[in-house]
Amino acid sequence: MTDTHHQEKIRVVLVDDQTMIRQGLGYVIQMQPDMEVIGEASDGDEAVALVGELNPDVVLMDVQMPNKSGIDATREIMLLHPTLKVLILTTFDNHNYVVDGIRAGAVGYMLKDADSQEMLDLIRRAHQGEALFHTVTAAKALAEVLQTQQPAPDTTPQASYLLDELTDRELDVLQQIAYGYRNDQIAQNLFISEGTVKTHVHRILQKMGVEDRTQAVAMALRQQLVK
Template identity: 35%
Template sequence: MINLIIVDDQEIVREGLKMILSLNEEINCIGEASNGKELIELLKKLSPDVILTDVRMPVMDGIATTKFVKENYPHIKIIILTTFNEDEYIFEGLKQGADGYILKDSGSKEIINSIKTALGGSILLNPKVTEKVVKALNGINSQKTNQNEEKDRLLKTLTPRELEVAKHLMSGKSNKAISEALFVTEGTIKNYVSKILEKLQVNSRTELVVFLQDMF
């Protein structure tokens, strides 16, 4: 038997979910709450296997609820109920350890399947939610690609000698150590460093090292 608690600030939603879940003999709704704070009190006396929670609630929302449950009751699975236009919550919920995201208008089979999937140790995302996640990740990857392309463009403005000095700077060498390695004066190295900082549009050696990470 799967013991479950429903958390939603709308009583009509809780009643609807209980009715849907009552159709499955393996699921037993042992409690309900209208927000995360009420759930915390319930958890002092009840031990659910799964919590089905709304994402938007007064007092304590679904994200804060997920964070609390995962920190204090990591064995309990959390499935978040969301609407199609609440994607600003999706990543935050997943970051806090949500075990699934389903849309509020999902059918009984999908809701029951999400509960069983979460208990099996897998994460279930509604296909529409998955699409949003994929698009967002593609956007992040695209942004990183653009940043790397800009870094490459700036690096190409350096002369071979400046590149050589930059590599020495990456290894943490002082101007004096670089000048000895390249058989030039320390003043010459200072001039190279100034030109490198200017060309790469950074303000200090520290920023330069961060800029050059993964570039050589």
């Protein structure tokens, strides 16, 4: 049983080549009782090294940086630290960035001019294992990744086993999770109670052998369980 009074803070690493952006984001994050900035990097290479050294919970990752882009850095980081949560941070609501970010393993996408409360909400929800693609561009991009240019289907025994194991309703719920919907939204969309959604989500995670929704979506994409 963990003592909630000593809840550990969400450990955040900031990656951006602009010092002022890092300072601004860092200031807001440090003011929160439940999170802290444990490191900063100004390019993708630094980011990969820093994450290896500090093992944060969440990384805010800029896209366009010298030496190594945020997308490449995200790809490398996710291979080494598959449970880490990366939020892509960008100035532009750019379709390609979102598609590339999702493919690289990012769990979400945030515009730099987002409201600070929205940013903090995204960090907390990413930490809890939600997939967060908030903008219209992101929603379209996610749909595109799900429909086209999929990674090669996973033909391991586990993949076909999963298709047999998951019920039609569980696949419906998994599809909704892949679109980034919360439990209450999934309940409305599928005309079922929120309690039923929670039960389905729990079973899906159990059957897929994953810890959270983001990992479930990543595996579902690889195994073409969602479209």
